[in-house]
Amino acid sequence: MLCWHLSVRSYQLLVYEFKLKGKQQQFNLIDEAIRTALFVRNSCVRYWMDNPKVGKYDLSAYCKELAANFEWAGKLNSMARQASADRAWAAISRFYTNCKKKIPAKKAENAVLGRPQVERFSKTGFPNFKKRGHSVEYKTTGWKLSDERKYLTLTDGFEIGRLKLVGTYDLHFYHLKDIKRVRLVKRADGYYAQFCIAVEREIQVEPSKKVVGLDVGLNHFYTDSNGDKAENPRFLRKSEKALKRLQKRVSKKFNKGKPQSNNYKKARNKLARKHLKVSRQRQDFAVKLARCVIQSHDVVVYEDLQVRNLVKNHKLAKSISDASWYQFRCWLEYFGKVYGKITIAVPPHWTSQNCSNCGETVVKTLSTRTHECPHCQTVLDRDDNAALNILAQGLSTAGHIGTNAWGENDLCLELVTGSTKLTQ
Numbered sequence: 318m319l320c321w322h323l324s325v326r327s328y329q330l331l332v333y334e335f336k337l338k339g340k341q342q343q344f345n346l347i348d349e350a351i352r353t354a355l356f357v358r359n360s361c362v363r364y365w366m367d368n369p370k371v372g373k374y375d376l377s378a379y380c381k382e383l384a385a386n387f388e389w390a391g392k393l394n395s396m397a398r399q400a401s402a403d404r405a406w407a408a409i410s411r412f413y414t415n416c417k418k419k420i421p422a423k424k425a426e427n428a429v430l431g432r433p434q435v436e437r438f439s440k441t442g443f444p445n446f447k448k449r450g451h452s453v454e455y456k457t458t459g460w461k462l463s464d465e466r467k468y469l470t471l472t473d474g475f476e477i478g479r480l481k482l483v484g485t486y487d488l489h490f491y492h493l494k495d496i497k498r499v500r501l502v503k504r505a506d507g508y509y510a511q512f513c514i515a516v517e518r519e520i521q522v523e524p525s526k527k528v529v530g531l532d533v534g535l536n537h538f539y540t541d542s543n544g545d546k547a548e549n550p551r552f553l554r555k556s557e558k559a560l561k562r563l564q565k566r567v568s569k570k571f572n573k574g575k576p577q578s579n580n581y582k583k584a585r586n587k588l589a590r591k592h593l594k595v596s597r598q599r600q601d602f603a604v605k606l607a608r609c610v611i612q613s614h615d616v617v618v619y620e621d622l623q624v625r626n627l628v629k630n631h632k633l634a635k636s637i638s639d640a641s642w643y644q645f646r647c648w649l650e651y652f653g654k655v656y657g658k659i660t661i662a663v664p665p666h667w668t669s670q671n672c673s674n675c676g677e678t679v680v681k682t683l684s685t686r687t688h689e690c691p692h693c694q695t696v697l698d699r700d701d702n703a704a705l706n707i708l709a710q711g712l713s714t715a716g717h718i719g720t721n722a723w724g725e726n727d728l729c730l731e732l733v734t735g736s737t738k739l740t741q
């Protein structure tokens with residue numbers, strides 16, 4: 318048989334993360350910068366609500382106005398203000414896309430124009446005001462790296478000054494001009510700087526000549542169309558218990574209507590740190606598994622699960638695994654791009670109910686673990702059946718993939734952290 322190699326060239330944004338070492342006073346200033354970025358973002362959303370016809374460039378112009386009118390907004394580096402406006406615009410354009418996909422144009426228009434209806438359209442992701450910010454993003458100005466690239470100096474009006482970068486990556490490897498963004502992030506265990514670096518990579522890929530459909534579930538992380546299963550990582554169960562315990566401790570120490578005690582604050586921080594740890598573990602798991610799946614298949618089909626549908630449920634175990642699946646999906650799409658493989662998201666309806674052999678609907682409850690078709694006598698594990706349906710559906714729609722295309726920058730910025738190296 319003919320064996321061929323593909324060379325896949327891709328333009329990527331890698332994100333490297335460092336912990337920041339500095340004085341408390343500097344961190345307070347970072348907080349101020351983060352609050353200001355949030356203010357700019359929310360102001361832009363408000364401006365759009367009042368003038369629904371405005372576009373991305375109007376928001377940029379509006380930033381200048383904000384800077385002139387509010388002293389603290391003027392302190393923030395002009396490109397950082399721009400980046401905050403970009404975030405507002407990302408929320409707005411996401412809303413427009415959702416409107417196009419989910420509800421008739423007339424309704425979408427009403428949602429934009431008529432304020433009172435906003436609540437009803439929350440499902441389409443009407444841009445909200447954010448109450449809390451966790452990061453501020455600089456583009457190519459407003460910061461400086463020291464010659465030995467161990468210190469980051471913020472040079473805008475907040476006068477945050479010089480901070481030490483703690484981490485294992487070597488920034489010497491990249492040109493300064495390839496650093497497209499620098500982001501300061503606040504987490505439960507301290508402050509971090511993320512460097513978003515543009516690189517062009519060429520990867521040799523050998524086609525696997527295999528296609529696969531994945532069905533995610535609570536019993537197994539996923540079941541594929543070959544009947545293979547990936548187990549849920551054990552840390553999920555363990556973390557779930559620990560999180561419950563810490564959550565209980567926080568609730569016990571909460572004083573209603575009174576200023577909170579130091580003990581409460583300590584307990585809350587402990588809980589937040591645990592959440593952080595779990596999300597890092599989850600990230601690590603998702604990255605490794607997704608890369609493996611993409612490398613060993615040419616076409617990968619999975620359900621189009623949206624995080625906004627998933628995270629609503631309040632059961633802890635479920636919400637942890639929901640978040641894991643969503644991340645896993647994002648990474649599948651990311652590595653799909655890197656390795657030049659095809660990823661297809663199909664609508665998650667009926668994938669478990671239909672018979673993968675004859676197509677008839679065989680209704681079953683969640684507790685029915687086996688698919689038994691009365692029409693063609695097929696007997697299959699419930700998840701195996703679903704995975705086969707997902708694969709079939711994906712292959713039948715393969716003519717118009719790309720309808721679920723992502724804003725490429727978003728993925729990197731939101732999901733890559735220092736705990737995972739993207740380079741092989």
Ligand SMILES: [Zn+2]
Nearest residue numbers: 672675690693
């Ligand atoms: Zn059947």
